Amino acid sequence: MVANKQAVIDLVYDIANKLRGPYRPPQYRRVMLPMTVLRRLDLLLQPTKDDVIAELERLEAQGLQGDVLHKVLARKASRGRRQPLYNVSPFTFEKMLGDPPNIAANLISFINGFSENVRRIFERFEFETEIEKLDKSNRLFLIVKEFTDPKVKLHPNDLDNADMGDVFEELVRRFNEQANEEAGDHFTPREVIRLMANLVYTDEEDVWKPGIVRTIYDPTCGTGGMLSVSEDVIKSQNDKAHLELFGQEYNAESWAICCADMLIKDEAVDNIAFDDTLTDDGHHDRRFHYMLANPPFGVEWKPQEDVVKKEHDDLGFAGRFGPGLPAIRDGATLFLMHMISKMHPSPEHGGEGSKIAIVFNGSPLFNGDPGPSESNIRRWIIENDWLDAIVALPDQLFYNTGILTYIWIVSNRKPEHRRGKVQLIDASRHYVKMTKSKGDKRNRIAGTEAGDPDQIADIVRLYGDYQDGATARVLGKNGDKEEWEDRVCCRIFDNRDFGYLKVTVERPLRLNFQVSAERIARVANESAFQNLAKSKKKFGNADYKSEVAAGEAHQAAIIAALEAAVSDKLFKNRDTFADHLEGVLAGVTPKVPANVRKALISALSERDQTADLCLDNKGDPEPDAELRDVELVSLPDNAPAKLPIGYDRDADNSNLLDLVRDHCEGYLAREVTPYVADAWIDHTKTKVGYEIPINRHFYVYKPPRELEAIEAEITALEKDILTQLKKVAS
Template identity: 60%
Template sequence: MASGNHQDIVGFIWNIANKLRGPYRPPQYRHVMLPMTILRRLDLVLEPTKEQVLEEQKKLTAKGMIGPALEAALSRVANGGNRKQALYNTSPFTFQKLLGDAPNIADNLISYIRAFSPRVRDIFEKFEFEKEIEKLDDNNRLYLIVREFCSTEFDLSPSRLSNLQMGYLFEELVRKFNEQANEEAGDHFTPREVIRLMVEMMFVYEDEVFKAGKYSSIYDPTAGTGGMLSVAEEYIKRNNPDANIELYGQEYNPESYAICCSDLLIKDEEIGNLVYGDTLGIKDAKSRSYNFVPHDGHPDKRFHFMFSNPPFGVEWKPEKSYVEDEAANGFSGRFGAGVPRINDGSLLFLQHMISKFHRSPSEGGDGSRIAIVFNGSPLFTGDAGSGESNIRRWIIENDWLDTVVALPDQMFYNTGIFTYIWLVTNKKPGNRKGYVQLIDATRHYRKMKKSMGNKRNELSDEHISELVRLYGDFRHNAECDIQSNGGTEKRICSKIFRNCDFGYLKMTVERPLRLNFQASPERIERLKNETAFHNLILSKKKSVEAQQEDFRNGKVLQQALLDALHGMQSETLHLSRTDFVKALDAALKSAEIKIDAPLKKAIFNALGERDETGEICRDSKGNPEPDPELRDTELLPLPDDTFLPLPIGYDKDADNSKLLKLVRNHCEEYLQREVLPHVSDAWIEHSKTKVGYEIPLNRHFYVYKPPRPLEEIEADIKAIEADILNLLREVTS
């Protein structure tokens, strides 16, 4: 198909869409035009065998054949054995015949759609196209649109367009209509140039995939309208026409699922490989309510190449119980490394995809590659030991994180934030093993002539080529020519780091608790605000009389305790808690008062004050008690070339004693060098030491810009003052 013819057909369909204006706004055109385009294509595909199918149906149903056997037989007749799909239609109508009964065109068109094979009917149910038919008919647009699709100027027949060409045409329509509807469809549509970048980077080191007959599986767990699957397939086919490719996906949005299914159907791909439902749960389409159960649409499959653009910053609360149940099973499920915060489930999708890895080449398998789009949160959100940090740690310590590419802002239709492409794989080339590449592409863009929603920037072919080259070259401190202020400047755009460079230790530094104690009137008064003291007058008994009795007894005990404390030597300042306890016990014994541990702690809180000259408070074993108010945390890099044991399961049987000793010594050396010279009584609570991982990409590419010279700033201030004085003169003159 010539490019011009392709664009002519797209333009013709767009002109038909403009006839919907009035009942529909332009962002809503896709609800009609995409299903109608599919219908017309299928109508023309099935037209040559229409009569044979009707005769075969009549003959076989007379023999009592029903169900899958009948469907298979009708598909063979309809397609002559030349299609992968079960595709047929048993309605006597065609598009041309629909025009012959204008008054009943709506009912006849619905009947025509219901006569398709089951998977095709499912597509139009997900489109909810019957509602659109009724709306078109009510607004006197249905006959007009069907007639336009039957125009002799508009030929979608297989003799004019092959399946592959029709697939390209349909994808172009999806792109145009989704861009028109960016506010509504942005969640399910990734800009094509971003997909191209992901795809081209994915295959830089993949020579095998371009060998004749090579089988490859491609998967997208958030398939949307299928853009990533289509572009990846197109790229491989363009470089290897004989490649054997299977596409797999899962999508929870009904309309996006229908569009993706339609694209596969048009190109005669296996639509059974596309599963409807949320990757983390199932959406009940009929009730439109969220009825989630654990649901991996391809539970036993592994894939060679995986792509995804999961929702940014979307909470996974509806799936919470199911995800946490699966996470509790460790690495026998998909989320063994941990779960992120409830308000962003991005890293759940990445863990799900990693669970689909083929065995690595070192284990005798093909290995797998992942390209996934994230916002900034998965890079650094979460403290050491948190779910996000543990997930990053699991990925990096397994040497799966290959590259992170920082994209410009304002690249997506529904958000203007900065986004990041992660490349994750268990088949790194030898020179990349043990390393992670960071690429700063935030300055690689050109302004669009016309913005589309939040999308104002785009990648050019040159930008994509340069970023793919940077990835393939794998050079530290590689520079690029960046356009800036009308000129060109050199900027470092690629850096290489060891895996362990992203890890750190978070250690807790304690200092001893030092208090003085005094039974002064002011401190005794503070006891009245302590919870344990107030609880003396409360009762858990049910009867009112019993509650009143407990209240009276409690008041008596409160007063007796206050009197006993007032009876202590109020002028005496105890610098030792041990000495104060002896005095307190003597006073309580004299007053015949017995108190429990919470009440005793309340007395310490009220009558004690922090005092650097006080003795160190110690526990029953003689160990210093830490002062929570003086507690501090210190972050320090991991010991060089050391991977530390994860506390989350995957290496729980390893002998970690040497590593733990190394960590302890590393922390103690830091304490001796950096802390003790300033506070000599500090110590590290090693049981609280945690390992964290973050990827501070922006920090690594930060470029310092010195402030302007003071002379320039002063000159600007004087100029502004002069302007103000001139304005004042004009006002007063």
């Protein structure tokens, strides 16, 4: 391309600085982003401008008006485009400069002269408000003049859509940095998008066939980077593919930029929905072949909670969120469930299937206890054999966070050799240091700039080769130094390897009992005892006061009876002590309720492993909550891919329940009872969980340095410090 995108970025940013005064730096974006879009459209349409106006005059002379006129004009003026794009105003940027006093009115007229799809874009920018403000502050003419400078090369022939995306990415990052906002809400680094796209389309044979029709969707599309890069990756190898791009975005500014980019590429703007994906699915009746997304992670979904929970409760698996809901502090996995609901039926079910790439932080790998949480979401995905691969990315890769991130590849059209398995790729050392950091972004995955080692191709090779134990040349750490080394970067596991049984191990409750002054003092803390002196009557009336007084008298009588029975005698059997306590309280009136007697027994007890077992109504040992433990047990080797755990026996699950029970009992006998003989498993509490400890599988142990080397280093530092101090002293 003719234009240097960095030069364009710098020129536009220099123009932005001319807004200082009426605008603060964080507000520059309100002007600069729509002006950049507007000038790009102006340059694109200038060659056909005179012909369009002539056609308009001819149609008006024929008596055409309103919608009919614009429908005919859209067909004729757009010259073979699928999407109408034209401007019927007499103005261009250059012509507006010839009438400085009326530049505000002329600029508004220029915007209103666009085809309806462009006007909708500028309504989202809310640009007319800024035009008025610019005009009043005598900045409008200056800004239009600066954008008209031929050095600001914004024509698509000078700066293609991919490079234009980079320009917008950097401008938004700079403006957000001034506003102390998170650029990650808008953009994913282009090398990450390119990696995701290449991973998604690897092993996809159909997408490379000439004439193939495929749909691509991003539910959090921002300015459309993932859609554009996906299209570029496919078109670069199959220019005869027919691709339809779909997206949804709730940020008005990002939506407008995305739609402008789509329109310039002659893509349907109506395919980009505007609203919150979680609460108002803009494509509720559509399914897609390929989906890519970088949803907001580490962000609360409280604003969407009511709608999401209602769908989960009312529709279950017939809706988008059947398996469960994540913790309220991070709703990223909601977007993955949404995307899975958009998959075509699998080939086994008569469909074409779909493939997904989504970026997460580490939380979805392990957050959530077994049950309707992130654990159940993982379980649902893995047990349905949809999780294909997870790629660990380097840290300090995104503009607004330095944390580690992960690409999940999810598909219901796995090839035969990938079925029943999950591939883990450690690409956390596939990076090069940036010469200049951008926000929190200090690293980048090489492969998108001239002279780079092609690390993107290396990661895609690991994915495509599908070899357990495959190595790659990566940056490794040797102390404080980074050195290139060969390291295992690919592991392949069976689906079941990520599952486990959460088993509750109980031990019996053993208590001793005594009526002593110290233990009687605990009685006042028991809620059942406290409730004796409470009333449900209205506060302050006679009934309220009399009930409270009667309760306090009852409490005093109980305490008096206990104090009269103080003794050194220690009971080690609960039933025997209960009989003794019955006698102690025999003279108390009114009779002590059963729940209060139970509270008294609790207050007068202490744990004692030499005491008798406390038994329940069935004569079974009662578990001690303080001694309760939880063990994580691997799934049985001979269990099916889906392992329902429930304790309402029926013909379909009784064998599975016995299998799980026997497996857990075997674990107990091997690992627990040799050390704690009285332990048992409460099988009614057994749950299935799933987690993906990817970092553990790639851990490389490095022994600590020899003490002699550390001591020598400290000695050398001490000598250096002394030398420096002597120089200061002299």
